[in-house]
Each structure stands twice: as C-alpha cells, then as structure tokens.
Amino acid sequence: MMFLKNVLKDRVAAASFAILVAxxxxxIFAPVFAPHDPEEVHMELRYASASWEYWLGNDHxxxxxxxxxxxxxxxxxxxxxxxxxxxxxxxxxxxxxxxxFRGKTDVILMRICDVMLSxxxxxxxxxxxxxFGVGLExxxxxxxxxxxxxxxxxxxxxxxxxxxxxxxxxxxxxGVGNAAIMRKxxxxxxxxxxxxxxSSSFGSMVLQISGFSFLGLGIQAPKAEWGMMLNxxxxxxxxxxxxxxxxxxxxxxxxxxxxxLSDAFQAAVDPKLAASSRKERSxxxxxAGRLERKEVA
Amino acid sequence: xxxxxxxxxxxxxxxxxSREKKQVLHGISFDWMPGECLGVIGESGSGKSTxxxxxxxxxxxxxxxxxxxxxxxxxxxxxxxxxxxxxxxxTSSMNPFYTVEKxxxxxxxxxxxxxxNHHGKIDSLLFQVGLDPAYRVKYPHELSGGEAxxxxxxxxxxxxxxxxxxxxAISSLDGSVQVQVLDLLKDLRKLYGxxxxxxxxxxxxxAYLCDRVMFIREGRLEEMIGVxxxxxxxxxxAQHMLKMVIR
Ligand SMILES: Nc1ncnc2c1ncn2[C@@H]1O[C@H](COP(=O)(O)OP(=O)(O)O)[C@@H](O)[C@H]1O
Ligand SMILES: [Mg+2]
Numbered sequence: 001m002m003f004l005k006n007v008l009k010d011r012v013a014a015a016s017f018a019i020l021v022a023x024x025x026x027x028i029f030a031p032v033f034a035p036h037d038p039e040e041v042h043m044e045l046r047y048a049s050a051s052w053e054y055w056l057g058n059d060h061x062x063x064x065x066x067x068x069x070x071x072x073x074x075x076x077x078x079x080x081x082x083x084x085x086x087x088x089x090x091x092x093x094x095x096x097x098x099x100x101f102r103g104k105t106d107v108i109l110m111r112i113c114d115v116m117l118s119x120x121x122x123x124x125x126x127x128x129x130x131x132f133g134v135g136l137e138x139x140x141x142x143x144x145x146x147x148x149x150x151x152x153x154x155x156x157x158x159x160x161x162x163x164x165x166x167x168x169x170x171x172x173x174x175g176v177g178n179a180a181i182m183r184k185x186x187x188x189x190x191x192x193x194x195x196x197x198x199s200s201s202f203g204s205m206v207l208q209i210s211g212f213s214f215l216g217l218g219i220q221a222p223k224a225e226w227g228m229m230l231n232x233x234x235x236x237x238x239x240x241x242x243x244x245x246x247x248x249x250x251x252x253x254x255x256x257x258x259x260x261l262s263d264a265f266q267a268a269v270d271p272k273l274a275a276s277s278r279k280e281r282s283x284x285x286x287x288a289g290r291l292e293r294k295e296v297a
Numbered sequence: 298x299x300x301x302x303x304x305x306x307x308x309x310x311x312x313x314x315s316r317e318k319k320q321v322l323h324g325i326s327f328d329w330m331p332g333e334c335l336g337v338i339g340e341s342g343s344g345k346s347t348x349x350x351x352x353x354x355x356x357x358x359x360x361x362x363x364x365x366x367x368x369x370x371x372x373x374x375x376x377x378x379x380x381x382x383x384x385x386x387x388t389s390s391m392n393p394f395y396t397v398e399k400x401x402x403x404x405x406x407x408x409x410x411x412x413x414n415h416h417g418k419i420d421s422l423l424f425q426v427g428l429d430p431a432y433r434v435k436y437p438h439e440l441s442g443g444e445a446x447x448x449x450x451x452x453x454x455x456x457x458x459x460x461x462x463x464x465x466a467i468s469s470l471d472g473s474v475q476v477q478v479l480d481l482l483k484d485l486r487k488l489y490g491x492x493x494x495x496x497x498x499x500x501x502x503x504a505y506l507c508d509r510v511m512f513i514r515e516g517r518l519e520e521m522i523g524v525x526x527x528x529x530x531x532x533x534x535a536q537h538m539l540k541m542v543i544r
Pocket of ligand 2: 465
C-alpha cells in the first residue's frame with residue numbers, strides 16, 4: 001500500500017489509475033451504467049448525431065453508441081487484461097525458473113518456448129479457433145498460448161542478468177535460500193521489465209482482438225466490442241469521420257493510461273529515479289558530507 | 298580450518314550442447330588456518346575468481362573437495378558464520394533497491410533470524426568501517442567507490458565469520474583509497490580475530506596485508522611461501538612477478 005502511494009504521487013499516474021479503475025467499474029456493472037440496450041436497433045436513428053437521449057449518437061443500425069462502448073469494456077479491456085495477466089504470470093514463472101537455475105532446466109524450457117514462438121501467431125490463433133470454435137474466450141486462450149513463451153524469454157534474460165550480479169552471489173554465500181533470493185532480489189529487479197513488456201503488449205492485443213472480431217472469429221456480430229465498432233465506423237470513414245472518434249478515443253485513452261501507469265511504476269521502484277523520498281534523505285546527506293570529502297573515489 | 302583438496306574445475310566452451318571443455322583449475326590443494334591471512338596471487342584469467350567461487354561454496358568443483366571444519370562448503374548451513382565475501386565490482390555488489398541498512402542487515406537476519414535486534418549493531422558496524430550512521434538510509438548509487446566497498450566490508454563482517462574471501466576487493470579503487478581500505482582490513486582483523494583469503498593480482502597489496510601468499514598460474518598452484526621470505530621464491534613465474542614490482 002505504501003508503494004501504491006508512492007506511484008500515485010505522480011499526478012499523471014494518479015489520473016491514469018483513476019481512469020482505469022473507473023473504466024473497469026463501469027465495464028463490470030455495464031447493465032447499471034448503460035443508458036440503453038446496446039443491441040436495440042432503431043433504423044430511423046441511423047447515424048444520428050449526439051442528442052440528450054443518445055449522448056454519443058447512434059451507429060449505422062441506430063444503436064446507442066455510448067451503451068455499446070460501455071458493454072464493449074468487458075471483452076476489450078477486462079478480457080484482454082485477464083489474458084495478459086495470465087500469460088505474464090505463466091511466462092514469469094517459467095522465465096524465473098529457467099533464468100535462475102539454468103543448466104538443463106533452462107535448455108529444455110527454452111526449446112519449448114522456441115517451438116511455441118516458431119508458429120506464426122495468426123496461424124496459431126486460427127488453429128485454436130478451428131479446434132475449439134468461434135468465440136472471444138478461444139481467441140484469448142490462443143493469446144495466452146502464444147504470449148507466455150515470448151514473456152518467458154524476455155523475463156529469463158532479465159533474471160539471468162540479475163542472478164549473475166555480485167549481490168545475488170553474496171546472498172548465496174551468506175546462506176540465503178533460493179526462494180528468498182528470488183523474492184528479495186530477483187522479483188523486484190525484474191518487475192519494471194515485466195511491467196514494460198506487459199503494458200506495451202496490451203495495446204497490440206486490443207487491436208488484434210478487434211482484427212479477429214472483424215474476421216468474424218471473435219465476438220459475434222450483435223455484441224459490442226471496441227475494435228468491431230471501429231471497423232463498423234470505417235465504412236463511413238470519409239463521409240462521417242466522427243463515428244471513429246468514440247471507439248478510437250476509448251482505445252487510445254485506456255492504452256495510454258496503462259502505459260503512463262507502467263512508467264510511473266518503473267520510476268517509483270527505481271531509487272535512482274524516485275525523487276519523492278529525496279527530502280527525507282537530504283538531512284542525512286548533509287550529516288554525511290563531512291565524510292564524503294575525505295575520500296577521492 | 299579450510300581444507301582444499303585437489304579441486305578441479307572446467308567450463309564448457311561454447312553452448313550447452315558443446316562437448317569441448319576448458320579446464321580452469323587443475324588439482325589445487327592447500328589449507329587455510331583460522332586467523333591467517335592468505336594471499337592468492339595470479340594474473341588475470343589464471344582462475345582466481347573461479348577458485349573464490351569454489352571456496353565460497355556457490356559453485357561445486359568437478360573433482361576434489363572444499364571443507365570448512367570438516368563440512369562441505371557447498372552445504373548452505375555449513376557456511377553460516379564461517380565464511381563470507383567481498384567482491385571486486387562494488388557497483389553490482391549491492392542490490393540497487395536496498396538502503397545501506399538493509400544491505401548490511403541481510404547476513405545478520407540470515408544467521409540470527411528475522412527478529413534479531415539490530416539497532417545498535419548496524420551503527421557500530423558502520424562506525425567500524427569508518428562511516429557515519431547517517432549512511433544507513435543511503436542507496437548504493439549515492440556512495441563513492443571507497444564508501445561502497447566499506448559497506449561491502451561491513452556486510453561481510455556483520456555475521457562475524459571466521460574467514461572472508463576478498464576477490465580483487467581493492468582493485469577497482471583509487472590508489473590512496475586502496476591503502477585506506479587495506480588499513481581498515483588490518484584493523485578489523487585485530488578487532489574480530491578473523492582471517493582473510495585475499496585474492497589479487499597485486500603483489501604489493503598482498504605483501505602489505507598477508508602472512509602467506511600462494512602464486513597461481515593457469516589454474517595450477519605454482520608456489521606457496523611466507524611473506525617474510527618472499528624474496529626467496531623458487532619458481533620462475535613467482536620470481537618474474539616479483540621482479541615486475543621491484544623494478
Ligand atoms: N562461468 C564461466 N563459464 C565459462 N568460462 C569461465 C567461467 N568463469 C571463468 N571462466 C574462464 O575461466 C578462466 C579463469 O577465469 P577467472 O577465474 O575469472 O580468472 P581471474 O579471476 O584470475 O581473472 C577464464 O579463461 C574464463 O574465461
Ligand atoms: Mg577475477
């Protein structure tokens with residue numbers, strides 16, 4: 001909790017955090033927040049612009065855009081987030097084991113990763129959908145299958161680098177156990193790297209989901225999803241560009257919020273970047289200054 | 298007593314699947330007596346750091362044994378309170394996310410348990426290595442090289458081990474700071490009655506601090522001799538290294 005406070009001292013991060021919490025809450029309780037039924041067709045309201053009744057206007061079938069946006073949070077944000085967290089978790093466990101213990105364990109795990117990574121991702125997704133049938137959960141499952149290997153490789157490299165450092169060597173000499181070394185030295189060091197790769201793949205996953213929905217493999221037609229809304233608006237991109245605005249901005253805002261939050265997270269864990277606790281230490285520094293001058297190196 | 302018996306170590310050349318091996322240590326044997334300061338001298342690449350990792354039990358020898366008071370050092374419990382280390386690279390020797398206090402505390406909580414009452418202990422350790430108690434809240438990147446190495450030394454003596462392995466511990470420091478740290482090591486040795494295994498490529502530093510020195514060349518023990526008889530070395534390699542300094 002102390003740590004969360006540190007992250008939220010950054011105003012941009014606090015705003016991003018608030019936006020994400022709000023978006024998720026609205027998404028989870030979509031039926032409460034949505035003003036209309038997202039699938040209700042009103043042909044007489046096709047491409048109607050914003051009004052008091054329909055705040056963001058109506059789409060090509062006269063459906064309420066705001067309600068569709070709200071119902072789209074579940075697949076677009078919550079679904080992707082869940083798949084992302086699961087694959088990062090799986091990748092982290094495998095990456096930590098491979099990077100820390102090395103040797104045969106590492107060789108075997110990394111060959112499995114290579115096999116997973118050697119399939120082109122679209123082919124793999126198509127195969128999963130072919131086997132299990134059309135549906136968002138199957139696409140998310142395919143993401144999980146594909147992405148963990150990629151995360152595992154990156155996390156392994158990062159863990160390897162830290163586990164070679166002399167402070168880990170010292171901890172081993174002092175008799176600290178493997179689990180404690182991972183918990184105290186390796187996980188905190190690797191977390192910023194993990195946050196960066198996770199947040200950077202969030203945006204691409206949202207866009208990929210919408211691509212599959214467009215192909216008819218993900219979310220099925222009447223249901224709302226942000227990427228699919230973009231695709232529907234694409235048909236009138238030149239005559240009525242304002243219809244791209246709502247889903248496009250929604251995706252951009254969520255992706256940006258995630259990225260800002262991960263940046264702030266990185267800055268908060270790195271003592272070199274954390275300026276927040278500077279003030280408390282400056283007094284100690286003044287007291288130590290006398291000693292500092294004594295030495296050259 | 299640390300008893301090293303015919304240790305061998307080789308590393309694979311190239312990848313994991315390669316068969317070709319490079320032998321780094323060839324059957325080294327010696328004894329270290331409690332309280333003694335033993336110097337290990339060799340050129341870069343002669344296998345000194347490899348030997349250090351075997352002595353510290355964080356790598357296992359391919360052949361031979363390293364025993365401390367009769368127990369294998371690879372056993373984590375056998376090392377508690379017996380052996381500790383200071384490494385060359387003071388920047389990577391400390392977790393960058395830890396304060397000095399947390400860094401020095403690590404061996405203490407490992408040896409005495411998490412509820413060990415450490416308050417006076419950290420201050421007195423910092424005082425012993427010549428640092429102000431205000432350094433407790435500093436992070437590694439805020440320390441100079443000499444200060445960082447002092448913190449590493451404080452951490453190494455914290456759990457009061459019998460032996461500290463110092464692998465090129467002063468080699469990255471400036472000349473005048475090197476002498477300060479050597480003097481500090483001499484003082485601490487008197488204070489705690491512990492011994493060192495001082496690994497270096499610098500004969501002068503070894504002669505200043507040690508009681509006995511051994512010369513290592515390409516993973517083989519060339520010669521072992523008392524420091525007061527250093528001028529009488531027999532092996533051509535040791536004579537050569539000595540000449541380089543005297544000249
Ligand atoms: N982990 C390792 N893997 C492969 N080769 C190693 C490893 N550690 C050391 N070596 C090799 O062993 C030799 C001796 O290295 P080292 O013990 O670091 O020497 P020194 O500390 O005396 O400079 C070097 O040739 C080095 O390439
Ligand atoms: Mg070395």
